[in-house]
Amino acid sequence: MQFNSYKCHILSTSRQHNPTLASYYLGTDQLSSVDSYPSLGITISSDLCWDKHASAVSSKARYLNFIRRNIYSCPPPPPDVKSLAYTSLVRPILEYGTAAWDPYRAKDINKLDMVQRRAARFVRRDYRQTTSVLSLLDQLGWPSLSDRRLNNRLKIFGKTVAGRVALDTGDLAQPLRQTRYSNLDLSFTALAARTDVYKHSFFEEQYVIGTP
Numbered sequence: 001m002q003f004n005s006y007k008c009h010i011l012s013t014s015r016q017h018n019p020t021l022a023s024y025y026l027g028t029d030q031l032s033s034v035d036s037y038p039s040l041g042i043t044i045s046s047d048l049c050w051d052k053h054a055s056a057v058s059s060k061a062r063y064l065n066f067i068r069r070n071i072y073s074c075p076p077p078p079p080d081v082k083s084l085a086y087t088s089l090v091r092p093i094l095e096y097g098t099a100a101w102d103p104y105r106a107k108d109i110n111k112l113d114m115v116q117r118r119a120a121r122f123v124r125r126d127y128r129q130t131t132s133v134l135s136l137l138d139q140l141g142w143p144s145l146s147d148r149r150l151n152n153r154l155k156i157f158g159k160t161v162a163g164r165v166a167l168d169t170g171d172l173a174q175p176l177r178q179t180r181y182s183n184l185d186l187s188f189t190a191l192a193a194r195t196d197v198y199k200h201s202f203f204e205e206q207y208v209i210g211t212p
Helices: 051-060 063-072 079-094 106-124 134-141 147-161
Strands: 036-039 042-045
Touching: 042 051, 051 079, 051 106, 063 079, 079 106, 079 134, 079 147, 106 134, 106 147
Parallel strands: none
Antiparallel strands: 036 042
């Protein structure tokens, strides 16, 4: 199998503002350097932040506009049908691969939340500026996307600890002694982090609290 050098790029991650990048070649062709690149549907950036991926995901969620146009031309459907259209066709786009990524900056979180807020107004047919979107979300029973991302990451972490996901937890810090509120086999302590990128990474954010 031959590789196309024009489809291969170099993505380097570094804490330095202007890191020194080495030159890489595929055969006689020099590979180009990029600041971000999609991998398996997730845009990885050189600074390991998720602003570009959040923008790409919110842009993909314009599928909501397609649903609005097509349902709007039909007889008024019940709210349950419109809610099902959003939760089955649009929200999975916003939540694809969230076990690996989760924005921690307010601007990136708002980009994703705006999609769900527009969907809530569409389902309830309430576009008044005086209406609280949070009340519409409560009426629909939709938890925030941030809570759903956290729950998903915790589920993946629980499966990892149970051995159902091929991720190594051997290097995670565990408490030195057991208390009546913790189980040493199921308890982990938060890892020390000096950067926001590491602090909000998967293994740093997720830790299981032992059951009594």
